[in-house]
Amino acid sequence: xxxxxxxxxxxxxxxxxxxxxxxxxxxxxxxxxxxxxxxxxxxxxxxxxxxxxxxxxxxxxxxxxxxxxxxxxxxxxxxxxxxxxxxxxxxxxxxxxxxxxxxxxxxxxxxxxxxxxxxxxxxxxxxxxxxxxxxxxxxxxxxxxxxxxxxxxxxxxxxxxxxxxxxxxxxxxxxxxxxxxxxxxxxxxxxxxxxxxxxxxxxxxxxxxxxxxxxxxxxxxxxxxxxxxxxxxxxxxxxxxxxxxxxxxxxxxxxxxxxxxxxxxxxxxxxxxxxxxxxxxxxxxxxxxxxxxxxxxxxxxxxxxxxxxxxxxxxxxxxxxxxxxxxxxxxxxxxxxxxxxxxxxxxxxxxxxxxxxxxxxxxxxxxxxxxxxxxxxxxxxxxxxxxxxxxxxxxxxxxxxxxxxxxxxxxxxxxxxxxxxxxxxxxxxxxxxxxxxxxxxxxxxxxxxxxxxxxxxxxxxxxxxxxxxxxxxxxxxxxxxxxxxxxxxxxxxxxxxxxxxxxxxxxxxxxxxxxxxxxxxxxxxxxxxxxxxxxxxxxxxxxxxxxxxxxxxxxxxxxxxxxxxxxxxxxxxxxxxxxxxxxxxxxxxxxxxxxxxxxxxxxxxxxxxxxxxxxxxxxxxxxxxxxxxxxxxxxxxxxxxx
Numbered sequence: 001x002x003x004x005x006x007x008x009x010x011x012x013x014x015x016x017x018x019x020x021x022x023x024x025x026x027x028x029x030x031x032x033x034x035x036x037x038x039x040x041x042x043x044x045x046x047x048x049x050x051x052x053x054x055x056x057x058x059x060x061x062x063x064x065x066x067x068x069x070x071x072x073x074x075x076x077x078x079x080x081x082x083x084x085x086x087x088x089x090x091x092x093x094x095x096x097x098x099x100x101x102x103x104x105x106x107x108x109x110x111x112x113x114x115x116x117x118x119x120x121x122x123x124x125x126x127x128x129x130x131x132x133x134x135x136x137x138x139x140x141x142x143x144x145x146x147x148x149x150x151x152x153x154x155x156x157x158x159x160x161x162x163x164x165x166x167x168x169x170x171x172x173x174x175x176x177x178x179x180x181x182x183x184x185x186x187x188x189x190x191x192x193x194x195x196x197x198x199x200x201x202x203x204x205x206x207x208x209x210x211x212x213x214x215x216x217x218x219x220x221x222x223x224x225x226x227x228x229x230x231x232x233x234x235x236x237x238x239x240x241x242x243x244x245x246x247x248x249x250x251x252x253x254x255x256x257x258x259x260x261x262x263x264x265x266x267x268x269x270x271x272x273x274x275x276x277x278x279x280x281x282x283x284x285x286x287x288x289x290x291x292x293x294x295x296x297x298x299x300x301x302x303x304x305x306x307x308x309x310x311x312x313x314x315x316x317x318x319x320x321x322x323x324x325x326x327x328x329x330x331x332x333x334x335x336x337x338x339x340x341x342x343x344x345x346x347x348x349x350x351x352x353x354x355x356x357x358x359x360x361x362x363x364x365x366x367x368x369x370x371x372x373x374x375x376x377x378x379x380x381x382x383x384x385x386x387x388x389x390x391x392x393x394x395x396x397x398x399x400x401x402x403x404x405x406x407x408x409x410x411x412x413x414x415x416x417x418x419x420x421x422x423x424x425x426x427x428x429x430x431x432x433x434x435x436x437x438x439x440x441x442x443x444x445x446x447x448x449x450x451x452x453x454x455x456x457x458x459x460x461x462x463x464x465x466x467x468x469x470x471x472x473x474x475x476x477x478x479x480x481x482x483x484x485x486x487x488x489x490x491x492x493x494x495x496x497x498x499x500x501x502x503x504x505x506x507x508x509x510x511x512x513x514x515x516x517x518x519x520x521x522x523x524x525x526x527x528x529x530x531x532x533x534x535x536x537x538x539x540x541x542x543x544x545x546x547x548x549x550x551x552x553x554x555x556x557x558x559x560x561x562x563x564x565x566x567x568x569x570x571x572x573x574x575x576x577x578x579x580x581x582x583x584x585x586x587x588x589x590x591x592x593x594x595x596x597x598x599x600x601x602x603x604x605x606x607x608x609x610x611x612x613x614x615x616x617x618x619x620x621x622x623x624x625x626x627x628x629x630x631x632x633x634x635x636x637x638x639x640x641x642x
Contacts, residue, residue, distance in 0.1 A: 002028035002160070010038035014046055017151045022192065023160030029196075032151075034165035044147035044186070045095065045170035051130075051137045058111055059137055060129045061144075065121070073145045073172035074119040074126050078207070078239075078268050080175040084298050086268025090119060091172040091206050092145040094130045096137060098169075100204055100237070101130060102265060145172035145206065151187040156216045159193035163200060171205045176213065177272050178246040178279040178307070185211030186238075191248045194227045199536065201234040202242075209235040209259075212245040212252060213279075222282060222387045226250035232536040235259045240272055242291070246279040250387065251494045254286045258535050262294045269296040274304040274328075275319075283311040283385055283494040290318045290458055290533040300324040302346065307331040308379045310487060311494070313339070316505055316518075318458055318532050320344035320451070326366055329353040331373065333381040333395060333487045339476065340505045340518040342460065342532055344451060350416075352377060352395045355484035357491055358402045359476045359501055362517050364449055367410035370397050370417075384489040385496060399484050404473040406517035407431040408447055419485075424473045426516045443467040456540070457533040466524045468516050475512050476501040505532070 002023040023029040034040035051059035065072055073092035094101045094117040101115045110118045110131050117130040128144060130137070150168045171186030182190075186202050188211035189195040195212075202209040212228050225248045235242040235257060242259035245252070259275040275291035278284065291302040300323035305312055309332040319326040319341065326346030329336060334355025338348070343366040350356055352373030378392040398417035405425045411432040415422060422436040429446045447462040474480055478490040478498025491499040502510045505518040515522050522528060 002030060005031040005033065007033060007035050008038075008040045008166070009035050010040060012041045012043060014043050014146075016044065016147045016149055017042060018154040019158055019161055022158030025160060026194070029160045029162050031162040031164065032166075033162070039167070040165065041167040041169065042150050043143070043169045044145060044150045044172060045093075045143035046146045047141065047143050049138045049142070051132075051142065054129065056111055057114060057131050057133045058129055059132055060127060062125050062127045065124060065126055068126070068146055071146075071148050071172075072121065072126060073148070073206075074128065075121045076174070078175050080180050081177040082271035083175050083177070083268065084270035089268050091148075091174060092119065092128075093117075093170070093172070093204070093206060094128065095141075095143040095170065095204070096130075096132060096135060097141050098203075100265070103267065143170065145170055148172050148174075149184050149186060149188075152184065153190045153192075156191045157193075158189065159195070161189065161192075162196040162198070163187065164196070165199045167201045167203070169203045171208075173205060173207045175240055175268070175270075175272065176208045176211060176244050178214070182215035183208065183211045183213035183244055183246060184215070185209060185244070188212060189228065189248075190215045191225065193225055196229045196231075197233060198229070198231045199233065201236075201537075202238070203236055205238045207238065207240040208244050209238040209241070210243045212243070212249045214246045214248060220387045220389075222250045222385070226252050226284075228252040229255070230257060231255040233257045234536055237261045237264055239263055239265075239268065241274050241277045243276045244272075244278070245281060247387075249278055249281045249284055251283045252281075252285075254284070255288055256536065257289045258533070259289065259291045260293050263296050263300065264293065266295045266297065269298055269300070271299050273299045274301040275322075276302070277304045277306065278309065279306050280308040280380075281305065281312060282309070282382060282387060284309075284313075286312070286314045286317065288316045288533075290535075292319070292321045292453060292458075294322040294324075296323055298324075301328045302326045302343075304328045305330065305332060305336065307377070308333075308382075309336065310382055311335060311385065311489065311492060313337045313491075313499065314341065315501075316340045318342045318344075319346065320453060320458070322346040325349045329356060331377045331379045331395065333379060333393070334399070335484050335487060335489050335491050337491045337499055337501070339501045340503075342505070342518060344460075350397055350400065352379075352397065354395050354397060354417075355399045355487060355489075356401070357476065357481055358400070359404050360504070360514070360516075360518050361405045362519075363405065363407050363410070365409045366407075368402065368405075368407070368412045370400060370412075370414060370420075372397050381487050384487070384492070385494055393486060399486075401481055402434075403476060404471075404514065404516050406468075407433075408449065424471050424516065426468060426471060428467070439472070441467050441470050455535060456538050457531070457535050459529065459531045461527065461529045463527055464522060464524055468522060469524060471516050473514050473516050475510060475514055505530075 051061050054060050074090050076091045078089045101117045104110050104116045104118045107118050110116045110129050114131050114133045119128045150171050173184040176183040185208045186205040263273050273296040294300045302319035302322045326343045328349045330351045332353045336356045339359045341361045343363045345365050348368045350370045378394050380389050380392050383390050396417045399419035400416040402422040408428045412434040415434040415436040422434040423439050425440040427433050427442040433440050445465045449462040451460045477500040483490045504520040508520045
């Protein structure tokens with residue numbers, strides 16, 4: 001009921017959570033959250049333990065179609081508008097220890113290639129073949145998709161729901177273009193208003209991680225839809241996009257999320273592949289996110305605002321390692337503000353988009369490109385801060401305002417249409433300015449740029465000379481930019497308040513003559529290092545504690561071995577201790593991401609001080625001793641075996 005808090009205890013839940021009702025206001029929300037300190041995982045997959053060995057590493061399972069109920073992902077192909085390749089793939093997937101295999105089009109291909117699968121569906125049964133190499137899937141964690149979504153209502157329009165702290169995995173959702181309903185995410189509000197999705201980890205959605213888009217229809221009332229908050233989530237390995245939304249995303253905040261490895265297998269793709277892909281989005285703010293590693297043959301963009309976006313602000317984001325554009329604005333009349341972003345590689349593209357402010361960004365090896373689109377699409381413009389259509393006109397890539405940016409290696413091309421101003425930018429290390437530049441500075445100085453992008457986040461380091469001191473940058477505000485024609489709107493918040501870019505990337509205040517680029521504390525004639533993003537919930541790993549007593553040496557000691565097996569011995573700290581052997585990589589141990597499913601099933605509950613292990617010939621040859629404590633809680637890890 002409104003006002004209730006649903007606290008979920010630790011465990012793995014295989015179901016689609018479908019809230020029956022929503023809250024009624026900000027003070028009367030319904031909250032679903034993981035219990036403090038508990039790992040709560042909700043999966044759209046089912047574990048399969050009835051695989052039959054077919055030889056050569058290939059196993060097969062035959063399931064009645066009744067097993068899947070009304071939704072069989074192996075009987076449905078990826079499909080929809082703007083899908084350009086890979087439509088033969090199914091919505092299902094196969095996983096071993098949380099690693100997704102690659103689908104093949106024939107059994108013979110599976111027989112010759114590890115970590116692959118193939119399926120056949122008849123009127124009564126579904127058969128799935130998978131090549132597990134040397135692994136026995138019946139003793140490991142082998143899973144297949146069975147549900148379209150994981151946390152997604154059965155009815156549309158629920159509002160004021162908070163989802164906090166869950167791991168959400170293995171949704172079998174379809175390609176989600178804007179013109180075809182529904183746009184289903186692994187998690188999403190199914191339209192509705194004022195959801196908060198925060199502190200969640202969404203992994204291996206077949207297509208979309210989070211959807212705040214269409215499902216059942218349209219709405220022209222901006223106050224009845226959207227206003228969602230998507231913050232501090234980790235969204236990785238989505239097949240199409242980390243976050244999508246069409247129409248029902250208005251006045252929403254997308255903040256502090258890590259979106260990575262989108263379309264990492266590149267099995268299918270087209271003109272909807274991006275870290276974030278929004279259509280017809282009014283007054284949306286996208287800030288302080290890290291988007292990295294977006295793959296694809298056609299589109300593979302970081303942030304993509306497409307068709308009819310107005311009043312958008314994209315600020316303080318880090319975008320890197322995208323196969324195509326880092327930020328793409330398309331078929332919109334503005335007003336749009338891009339400020340304080342750090343872009344590493346990949347263009348910032350205006351395609352048939354007017355009235356955009358690009359200010360105080362750091363673009364390394366990233367070109368700003370302004371191109372027309374033939375003028376044939378005529379996107380809508382709205383009465384400011386509403387969804388009321390005020391007309392459809394062709395765009396001309398006019399009224400661009402490009403101030404106070406730092407371009408390194410690449411610059412601006414071409415200069416843009418009528419009303420465009422390019423000024424007070426810094427071009428370094430071969431970057432070229434625009435013919436419209438008047439007070440910008442061009443300097444060949446090489447900044448010796450480097451970055452670190454790892455599981456903990458992103459940092460950058462670069463040198464700087466004194467060239468920024470040659471610029472007199474203006475403070476960017478609604479008053480300075482003015483009101484854009486056509487849309488009859490300045491750079492504004494949803495409530496009409498003017499935007500002032502008076503804080504830098506870290507919210508350090510800017511004065512009336514700010515520093516070029518996103519960092520007010522930029523060191524001139526020195527080395528600059530900035531920590532740009534910390535992965536939500538990331539904790540620096542603590543080195544595993546040895547099971548053996550101090551000074552006793554490596555806890556796993558080889559006492560005998562032959563061609564197929566090795567015998568280890570170790571010291572018992574207590575007569576009542578029992579042990580398990582973890583098999584895997586040292587990286588997963590040191591990052592504390594191992595779990596019971598990664599323990600060798602034949603080596604659990606060891607009560608003595610010795611065991612013999614036989615090589616499974618599956619490429620995993622590192623073992624770690626685990627002390628098993630009471631109540632099934634995993635104890636400290638030993639050092640790597642040799």
